[in-house]
Amino acid sequence: MEFLIILAVLALVVLFVTRPFWRPDSDRAVAPKDVAELEAARDAKYREIRDAELDVRTGKLSQEDFEAIDRTLRAEAIEILHALDDARGRVNGAARERLPSERR
């Protein structure tokens, strides 16, 4: 009985871990590496902008300092967004070169 249980567990584990080889998840949306990193940087930059806005509203930053920092942050955000657009453009271009059935 115990031997059967062990065999069954072994079979289940083998089937489970090898599933990607005989039934791959082909249509899962995965952001390419550059895009993912840029999206992470963009989200962090948005948080910084919001933090600066909260800092000036709560009096931790003077209006003058806030405007200087806000300009810098938004410029950095724009750079990231440009880079993100370029990266996405490259990804879409590469996708268009593949067969239509392979597109996400």
Added chain:
Amino acid sequence: MDPSRKRAIRLTVALTAALLLASALIYTSFSAGREELTASQLLRTAQPGQSYILAGTVVNGSVQQAGSALLFRVRDPKLHVSVPVRYTGEVPDPFHAGRGVLVTVQRQGTQFIGEENSLTTKCPSKYQAASGAE
């Protein structure tokens, strides 16, 4: 001021503070520490009238009550040697035969008298294998 000079100054200040802290730590550790002696070391070197920290394990079956005093033997971790201790004072809850203890003692003849309330049982390692299991 030149930014790289600023960084150099900050680094120097930080390293100096770290060095001072490390020196103070080393000095305090060696000067405030007291040597722990095993049973065999105690038998070899203990002089009457001086205090020593005895470290070892309480021998199984050696714990007895004698009036208000607690009698037990503390064995050496490596040699088959143990010393008798007569102790009065607070006995920690984890105290038990087979557990590691520290007690400050003075030699009186063949016996060692524990200073009152100096007995500590180190928080027992719950996971220590029973002797002979390894």
Added chain:
Amino acid sequence: MAVVGRALLILGLLTCAYGIGVSVYGARSGRREWVDSGRRSVYALAALMVCAFAILDVAFLRNDFSYNLVASASSTTTPTLFKAAAIWSTQAGSLLLWIMLLSLWSSLVLFLSRNKVREIAPYATAVLLGFCGFFTTLTVFVHSAHPFATSATPPTEGAGLDPLLRHVTMMVHPPMLYSGYTMLTIPFAFAVGALISRRTGAEWIQVTRRFALAAWLCLGIGIMLGARWSYTELGWGGYWAWDPVENAALMPWLLATAFIHSIMIQEKRGMLKTWNVSLILGTGTMAIVGTFLVRSGILSSIHAFVSNGTLNWAFVALIAAMVVVSIGLVIWRRDQLRSEARLDSLLSREAVFLFQNLVLVALALVIFWVTFFPLISQAITGTQVSVGPPAFRPFVVPLALILVLLSGIGPIIAWRRVTLENLRRSFVFPAAAALATLAVLLLAVGSGASAFAFAMFGCGAFVLAAVAQEFWRGTRARRAMSHEPAPLAFAQLVRRNRRRYGGYVVHAGLAVLLIGVAASTSFQHSRYATLMPGQSTKLDGYTVRYVKPTVAATPARLSLGAVLAVSKGGHPVATLNTRHELYPSQDPSLGPIGRFFNGSDESRIGLTSGFTRDVWTVVNPSLQPLQGLIMQGDRLFTRLERDTMPRVVGLPLAKANAALAPLWQARDRAIAELVARYVNHPWPVTFLMIVSPLVMWLWIGALIVVAGALIALWPIPTLAWLRARSAAYAGRLAREPA
């Protein structure tokens, strides 16, 4: 089922090996199906370990003493709740818990990141499986670590759970600590993956940040539960003894505190990359060091290293490997770790965080040095040198004060830079609160009291005022924009800025906790008093009267206690019940009666807790007046047993037990009459009494810290996140030049 359990462990080990191989191959070749298979190995391992754990726990609950573990740590008389938790009171059971928790948390992080960090995740998977494989190897190949070892001749009764561990906090304390340790290996693994794959941006931090915070929270809860257990269970009246076992959890907690702050700087400014990876690699290593320290006994039990040779050397090898690999990776990838920005100003939150990091790391190093000093001194001088709590205080106290002060300055200072004028405006109220607190205390207590306590009260007041100011200003700012009622504005403020305000709540909780520490250590009064029933003693304005002795006797436990009446100024304050409990030993050499008095013992504390002070007491009755009778009883019952045993030899078990029953009943009656003498002919007993102010603030502070951490951990609702993103996009379009 022990065979199934063993098989599950072996299968788990094979799964780890397989998962490491396919993950690394998948990462090198870029083939996603191999990476996916590696990730599924982690899921499979988690399922296997949960099943193995369940098999063992069922054995505990069913009192299956054929399992060596169950026989050593449980008994038929152990309460069910403690039986379920007894599994992790053992070496092997706790290792199994470690593996199970690590595999579960690893599964969670890999599931959540399955569509992200594609380059990093396979290496992280391999590292996590490596840790799992290490611990599983121990359980499979090291005899003393094997959870499913069985005996062909099981005993009819187990040894029972150590009475000191029969406490609710001890059921939760180990799982919390292990959750903390195991979750710290997650950012460690992702840091390794980031370094190997050269993806050293903020991506790996975003994926693991919550796990670092959750690990910090779990470790903190575990530490506080341990402190609570020490205070209410161990009979010494304190909550922290700088014991190596305690320090083992504190060190990684301090480093994790530094990490969860410094990663904010990397996320925002791309700075401190080298520092952050080094810090988390050190923190993960320290988590393993802590695990090793607790179970090796190299510091808790004198020279126990030898008796746990194989296990200890395995841990030492793992720790050494982690240190070498960590240093090697940081040096190898130092070019990818260059900062993207520089510190703008020392008057900035970045600078405060950096300074706070240095203080936290210094604290951790001090504690590490003093904790390991006996081994260090032995290595240098040949003899172990004992250093107790006095060695910690000269360093920990000033560093803790600086830390508390920084936790108040951080919230009120802005990122990047701040003008002196703004700084002045932000500092006025908290500084005034601190000075006012000091002035009031000086008037109330006088200048002769502890300087440390005063300094901590002042710093604590500064922090609380700073946090209150932040909440006030934030709510006011939100109301100015949204015109919401104050309570709603407050709630929305916190909801939309959970990380920030959750962190502020944590700081406030820490201040409350440390105020409690300062007060209870600096203004504590304690004394020993030996009293007869009816006698009283005085302590710190309280009168404590020994009302009457109490006693209880069952075959499982003897209890000798006391009822004490506490009053102040003639008014009753509380009635305290304290007892000393004796659990029988299974060692027959102690005598049939003596073994009931010379087994394990445990103190039940008499405690009344209030917001302003605790009155704590424990009784320690001497058994000397009973010794003569105990010895007589031993002689009598030894003779009776000797006379009775020949008559029952060869009888079936049930008949033998029935034949011996009158003897055991007579024994139990004798013991009950013995202990009844404690009530009928009482003798002087010694009490330890302690009056400590503000101990309750420790536990309240801890709860506030937990609440703050949960606020910070709580995920942002998806809709709000999407709205924030689209709003930012709209903002971009409005500002970008045509």
